[in-house]
Amino acid sequence: xxxxxxxxxxxxxxxxxxxxxxxxxxxxxxxxxxxxxxxxxxxxxxxxxxxxxxxxxxxxxxxxxxxxxxxxxxxxxxxxxxxxxxxxxxxxxxxxxxxxxxxxxxxxxxxxxxxxxxxxxxxxxxxxxxxxxxxxxxxxxxxxxxxxxxxxxxxxxxxxxxxxxxxxxxxxxxxxxxxxxxxxxxxxxxxxxxxxxxxxxxxxxxxxxxxxxxxxxxxxxxxxxxxxxxxxxxxxxxxxxxxxxxxxxxxxxxxx
Amino acid sequence: xxxxxxxxxxxxxxxxxxxxxxxxxxxxxxxxxxxxxxxxxxxxxxxxxxxxxxxxxxxxxxxxxxxxxxxxxxxxxxxxxxxxxxxxxxxxxxxxxxxxxxxxxxxxxxxxxxxxxxxxxxxxxxxxxxxxxxxxxxxxxxxxxxxxxxxxxxxxxxxxxxxxxxxxxxxxxxxxxxxxxxxxxxxxxxxxxxxxxxxxxxxxxxxxxxxxxxxxxxxxxxxxxxxxxxxxxxxxxxxxxxxxxxxxxxxxxxxxxxxxxxxxxxxxxxxxxxxxxxxxxxxxxxxxxxxxxxxxxxxxxxxxxxxxxxxxxxxxxxxxxxxxxx
Numbered sequence: 019x020x021x022x023x024x025x026x027x028x029x030x031x032x033x034x035x036x037x038x039x040x041x042x043x044x045x046x047x048x049x050x051x052x053x054x055x056x057x058x059x060x061x062x063x064x065x066x067x068x069x070x071x072x073x074x075x076x077x078x079x080x081x082x083x084x085x086x087x088x089x090x091x092x093x094x095x096x097x098x099x100x101x102x103x104x105x106x107x108x109x110x111x112x113x114x115x116x117x118x119x120x121x122x123x124x125x126x127x128x129x130x131x132x133x134x135x136x137x138x139x140x141x142x143x144x145x146x147x148x149x150x151x152x153x154x155x156x157x158x159x160x161x162x163x164x165x166x167x168x169x170x171x172x173x174x175x176x177x178x179x180x181x182x183x184x185x186x187x188x189x190x191x192x193x194x195x196x197x198x199x200x201x202x203x204x205x206x207x208x209x210x211x212x213x214x215x216x217x218x219x220x221x222x223x224x225x226x227x228x229x230x231x232x233x234x235x236x237x238x239x240x241x242x243x244x245x246x247x248x249x250x251x252x253x254x255x256x257x258x259x260x261x262x263x264x265x266x267x268x269x270x271x272x273x274x
Numbered sequence: 275x276x277x278x279x280x281x282x283x284x285x286x287x288x289x290x291x292x293x294x295x296x297x298x299x300x301x302x303x304x305x306x307x308x309x310x311x312x313x314x315x316x317x318x319x320x321x322x323x324x325x326x327x328x329x330x331x332x333x334x335x336x337x338x339x340x341x342x343x344x345x346x347x348x349x350x351x352x353x354x355x356x357x358x359x360x361x362x363x364x365x366x367x368x369x370x371x372x373x374x375x376x377x378x379x380x381x382x383x384x385x386x387x388x389x390x391x392x393x394x395x396x397x398x399x400x401x402x403x404x405x406x407x408x409x410x411x412x413x414x415x416x417x418x419x420x421x422x423x424x425x426x427x428x429x430x431x432x433x434x435x436x437x438x439x440x441x442x443x444x445x446x447x448x449x450x451x452x453x454x455x456x457x458x459x460x461x462x463x464x465x466x467x468x469x470x471x472x473x474x475x476x477x478x479x480x481x482x483x484x485x486x487x488x489x490x491x492x493x494x495x496x497x498x499x500x501x502x503x504x505x506x507x508x509x510x511x512x513x514x515x516x517x518x519x520x521x522x523x524x525x526x527x528x529x530x531x532x533x534x535x536x537x538x539x540x541x542x543x544x545x546x547x548x549x550x551x552x553x554x555x556x557x558x559x560x561x562x563x564x565x566x567x568x569x570x571x572x573x574x575x576x577x578x579x580x581x582x583x584x585x586x587x588x589x590x591x592x593x594x595x596x597x598x599x600x
Contacts, residue, residue, distance in 0.1 A: 029411070031412075031527045031528060032545075035411045042415065112383065112389065138410060138411050140409070142376050143383070143390055144380070146380030147383065147384040155348070156348055156377075156459060158377045159373065175522060176374070178467045181464050182461070182462050183459055184460055195524070234387070234422050234423060235421055238419065241418075242415060243414070246553065249570050250574065251570075251578065252577050259577045259588075267557070273535045273557050274479075
């Protein structure tokens with residue numbers, strides 16, 4: 019069983035995001051593997067432990083992405099493919115999905131696992147776009163995955179319910195929090211990761227035409243969220259506080 | 275006259291509120307974008323929902339009602355939406371950012387070769403083109419996004435776009451569509467949560483608990499207040515990671531991003547990744563014993579005190595308030 023895990027390098031969720039010149043100021047950012055992608059990788063490693071096979075990491079981004087790939091290799095992935103090209107810089111989600119799809123086609127896996135969203139961009143678009151471009155089925159927001167005989171059984175979350183899905187393989191499955199607890203890299207894993215292969219491919223190597231990367235969406239400005247008004251503190255004993263709060267919610271805020 | 279296509283999701287024979295929000299927004303945008311608003315319905319018997327969509331502003335309702343389309347499956351639904359958009363050649367395609375919309379829209383967008391902007395909270399029309407505003411980094415930043423080419427496809431955050439006043443005298447032209455219904459991925463079972471449970475992302479009121487509750491055995495205090503207010507229950511990452519409650523209750527950057535009209539944070543200090551997920555709530559109440567907790571910086575109303583003393587009193591007062599009101 020060959021599994022490709024798409025990983026995105028993102029700002030740490032504890033990072034305070036600062037905007038400068040209409041963009042996120044990268045100098046302040048501590049980069050991590052998107053937490054949802056860690057769930058995807060953990061699941062791939064568990065499937066490999068049960069069924070054998072190999073786990074290949076796939077990431078698109080600038081040189082810094084290598085550290086995300088190294089941490090994934092340290093967790094236990096076998097090899098990695100780094101899609102790196104200045105031509106990718108302006109690509110939007112659809113362009114990135116085209117590049118990832120071209121790389122996946124060349125790798126011919128049985129399963130692609132991704133996070134259900136990349137933390138930060140919060141687009142939740144890559145899994146579905148990738149599946150459509152590959153003409154594969156998809157099951158998104160998975161909280162349980164079982165692979166058997168060319169099929170996957172996946173539990174996913176929707177509003178107020180869990181669904182069980184069955185899909186043929188190959189397929190794209192996206193991971194939600196709750197799927198598993200990602201392992202920590204061992205010292206041995208970190209040492210071994212240094213020797214593992216990271217292959218680099220550019221747009222030409224992927225055979226990507228310029229139109230596949232032409233952005234269909236463009237961020238024209240970034241700003242901080244509007245600041246909220248000053249807090250009104252409610253004093254008194256708990257009973258007075260409670261009554262006064264309900265009065266204000268009703269009469270002033272008009273939300274109850 | 276290109277117009278706007280919206281996707282209308284329904285469950286248990288009823289249109290879901292975010293679908294009506296999408297039609298309402300399409301109606302408002304149609305004033306500047308020109309052309310008809312076409313709502314797409316998928317499912318046998320879905321035609322019966324056309325009149326309600328019309329009352330909120332749909333000029334046309336395009337129905338895919340093949341009997342094989344009984345249970346949601348990504349592939350045929352994406353084909354249906356893409357086909358409807360290919361036929362209508364709209365300026366924009368609006369899809370609610372619900373679990374279904376989140377699953378469906380990217381696949382349909384790739385099929386159309388359309389740019390997709392996720393989780394939009396507002397739109398403006400400039401020089402005949404859409405401009406969307408959307409949170410990134412779970413609300414720590416906002417991006418203004420424009421599209422190249424048509425259709426301009428977007429998903430809409432639930433609970434943000436107001437509903438139009440329904441007008442029962444409005445009628446829509448109903449048309450039928452056919453689509454390949456085959457799917458390689460299929461739902462085989464649905465395990466519904468307890469009846470009456472309010473979904474976090476669609477709740478008007480949310481009561482959330484954090485580490486200040488000291489242990490899972492005290493989380494019933496959150497449930498109690500939520501019940502009294504008719505609210506959904508949320509939680510901070512700290513208590514989810516500690517295993518007190520399931521992750522589906524988590525509000526914040528690796529959980530759910532919510533925008534209720536009222537958010538009550540109890541014993542939550544306000545880590546940046548939690549604030550990111552709830553700071554677009556209309557009114558925020560913070561209850562915390564530490565007057566310097568960051569949660570008070572985003573709160574509209576602050577109560578400094580012990581959650582174990584305040585929550586029972588507040589629950590009692592809320593019950594009395596609602597029984598007096600009704």
